[in-house]
Amino acid sequence: METVTAAVEYLEGINLASITMRIVMSMVCGGVIGIERGKAHQPAGMRTYMLVCMGAAMVMLTGQYMYYHFQTGDPARLGAQVVSGIGFLGAGSIIISGKTKIKGLTTAAGLWTAACIGLSIGIGFYEAGIIATLAVSLTMTQLKKLEYHLIFDDVWLSVYVELDDAVKMTDLVREFSPAGLVIGEVQIEKKRKGFQKAVISLKNTEHKSREAVLQFLEGVEGIQFVKYTA
Template sequence: MHWHEVVIRLALAIIVGGLIGYEREFKNRPAGFRTHILVCVGAAIISMIQVHMIEDTTKLIMQNPQLANALKADIGRIGAQVVTGVGFLGAGTIIHEKGSVKGLTTAATIWVVACIGLAVGMGYYALSIFGTIGVYGVLASLKKFEGKIFHKKNMVKIEIEYYNKKDLVDRVSKYFESKSIKVKNIEFSLEEEEIEEEIEEESICLRKSLYTILVPIYVKPGKIVQDLSAFEEIYKVTII
């Protein structure tokens, strides 16, 4: 392999790794721009080492045919070790927090970048370029459609201060159902707070409830606050 071919492959590995890493960095994920470049370049180097080993083994056998049965070059062994070994980086980006798992997509991109790096190092340029375009397209374009198709939900905590109305809980529950919002937990405060109502000039007792809800990605928390604040029984709505 000539030196200019090595430079081309390393440059391509930097470009494709950086492109995918940029998308992850832009979304403030644990593994970003430099990490993806390093993984891709490292995989490309490993695959080029294997290419060199195969070329050296082939030349040695051609010069010494009697060594044909003694020397063997396993084409896929080193690449398989890269694909398996890079998993520890992906595991480091996965975070378990508040009952949800984050970082799976970033872990997957690290693994894919390693595979693309192997393709670059082997000299499969078309496969590398089209693979990169496909991966970037999935990350950048399909995120908005994913929430609509699979109705992903975000966990939100909302504190509601309200007057002592018996039917308020039912009304709030019906509102959440109409928005496909799932109530995960409700905490009622036993303490009452007195406020001075300026209009009626009298003290009114308020109660508080803390709702932990799962909100579909297409529903904005600000819209929930706005809708609930319109209820007559509700004095104040706050996102915790």
């Protein structure tokens, strides 16, 4: 027990082992959250989350270093600047598509939370950082399914599709219209030989359930793969 206590106290100080552990742990925690956002084809993915979390950890490490070695500085003030300053990244991930649909709010909130996790790890509050990472990961993955079940008549839906190379948007418009789906915004991600990738915003005018819309899209000729992005 004394050995564990001594090890914890050692890692709470500023030394090579604690610095390495905090940086690596912040990258891992940020990456865990970012993987889900990357799979959802959001603008901020694994590497972005890793960098945000690690950068925040570095701010707290620097503040702690200044306080211990120069008896000056305030780590809390440095952390406060990160919490407020991270907003520019969050704002950059929010996209308005169509006329009323706003995307990227979850990604923006995740970036802000990743920065907060980085601050906790950077100051040596490892337990909170790990628990918060698990909580955010659970929120973004498992609670998404619950949200879909409760909110089943979204007016605007965002889907990721892989299309045959010969398919044109005008063809999809003709296919979607009878089903009450109106194409709002289209973002072509990549074009490869034989198929193309895109993220499409759809207006669900008949308020069909997400399952019904997805089933319809899977049956449309020319669509090889489809899934919701958020």
